[in-house]
Amino acid sequence: MAKNVGLVLFAGKQGDSEPERLVYDSHVPIARDVIAKAQAAGGFAPIVVAASQADSFDDLRPEAVVEPTGSGAGFRFGSALANIVASHRIERVLYIGGGSGPLLSVAELAELRDAVSGLDHGVIANNFFSADYIGFHPGSALTLVKLPRQRDNGLARQLALEGNLAHAPREPHIAGMFDVDTPTDLAMLAQHPLCGPATRAYLAQPTVTGALAPLTRRLRAAMPTFVRPHEEVVLAGRVSAQLWPLLRRDMACRIRVFSEERGMSTSTRLVRSLLGFYLDAVGPAAFCDAFAQMGNALFLDTRVLFAHARRDVSGADRFAADLGLVSEIRDDATRDLAAAAWQADYPIVMGGNAAVSGGLWALVDAAWRLHDDGHLL
Numbered sequence: 001m002a003k004n005v006g007l008v009l010f011a012g013k014q015g016d017s018e019p020e021r022l023v024y025d026s027h028v029p030i031a032r033d034v035i036a037k038a039q040a041a042g043g044f045a046p047i048v049v050a051a052s053q054a055d056s057f058d059d060l061r062p063e064a065v066v067e068p069t070g071s072g073a074g075f076r077f078g079s080a081l082a083n084i085v086a087s088h089r090i091e092r093v094l095y096i097g098g099g100s101g102p103l104l105s106v107a108e109l110a111e112l113r114d115a116v117s118g119l120d121h122g123v124i125a126n127n128f129f130s131a132d133y134i135g136f137h138p139g140s141a142l143t144l145v146k147l148p149r150q151r152d153n154g155l156a157r158q159l160a161l162e163g164n165l166a167h168a169p170r171e172p173h174i175a176g177m178f179d180v181d182t183p184t185d186l187a188m189l190a191q192h193p194l195c196g197p198a199t200r201a202y203l204a205q206p207t208v209t210g211a212l213a214p215l216t217r218r219l220r221a222a223m224p225t226f227v228r229p230h231e232e233v234v235l236a237g238r239v240s241a242q243l244w245p246l247l248r249r250d251m252a253c254r255i256r257v258f259s260e261e262r263g264m265s266t267s268t269r270l271v272r273s274l275l276g277f278y279l280d281a282v283g284p285a286a287f288c289d290a291f292a293q294m295g296n297a298l299f300l301d302t303r304v305l306f307a308h309a310r311r312d313v314s315g316a317d318r319f320a321a322d323l324g325l326v327s328e329i330r331d332d333a334t335r336d337l338a339a340a341a342w343q344a345d346y347p348i349v350m351g352g353n354a355a356v357s358g359g360l361w362a363l364v365d366a367a368w369r370l371h372d373d374g375h376l377l
Contacts, residue, residue: 078147237301
């Protein structure tokens with residue numbers, strides 16, 4: 001007999017700049033859509049949403065439990081999750097992080113429910129080394145690990161190594177590998193027809209559409225390359241070996257990959273990037289010009305370059321660079337790179353990990369859907 005699975009979602013507010021609010025405000029409708037699909041799938045009890053904007057979910061009570069959380073420097077992710085699991089006595093846990101799962105279907109959530117229901121001292125995750133959703137049993141395994149303070153990325157690995165839970169690998173799929181952490185992710189999501197109604201309504205707001213417009217034009221300029229065998233796309237950053245063959249299968253174009261520093265967000269070692277050394281040597285303009293000779297579009301995970309340079313670039317500056325708000329960037333090096341990228345005469349799409357992984361894969365899927373419907377030139 002299938003056992004109920006407790007669903008715990010986080011939707012937290014981070015950052016005070018307009019670009020940061022643009023992204024993190026989207027986590028509320030994304031969570032609302034995931035909850036609606038989980039309810040349609042059935043078998044999730046309790047459903048708990050942990051939110052710094054708790055009043056955004058008041059209308060979901062009592063079907064969903066709303067747990068207010070702190071935000072900013074006072075927020076402790078690991079402690080908050082452990083307290084929820086303990087206080088609600090959840091034995092089988094499916095945790096979904098803020099902005100995660102915007103393309104998960106009812107059927108995929110039901111499959112996840114069944115996978116967690118069948119665990120016996122085990123853990124599953126969409127990405128073992130940098131997880132956005134994690135299913136595990138028993139919930140008490142959280143008492144055995146050093147709880148992460150701010151980030152959820154390494155928790156699946158901790159549960160396996162410190163909590164002695166057996167890791168059950170999963171086949172990658174688009175919905176499981178896509179989460180919204182940056183403006184680029186949000187703009188990619190806006191291109192896909194399968195995001196939920198609450199998210200679609202958020203994306204349709206004029207302020208959101210306007211803020212994403214320059215980035216949307218870049219994406220629309222790049223998307224046709226995915227379906228053209230004679231063109232080439234360059235991917236630079238944390239491109240995973242797991243995703244690489246799937247992109248080769250799904251993209252008609254040629255692909256040039258510069259993959260480095262996978263797992264850097266959960267590693268303590270010094271980040272070293274070959275592209276970072278090249279950027280240091282030639283400067284932003286020549287850096288961007290060089291990629292123009294290699295492909296028709298560039299998807300660039302700039303976070304690797306920032307870490308290589310050991311620059312503590314603020315979220316406001318990172319997101320402003322992604323959106324093309326060059327004049328709003330305070331960090332000189334980040335502003336110079338963004339200016340060169342946005343002045344390039346071919347589409348350079350900058351972002352974080354998803355720009356060269358799950359978000360890119362979802363964008364490829366959206367491009368083929370448009371192509372097959374006759375809407376992508």
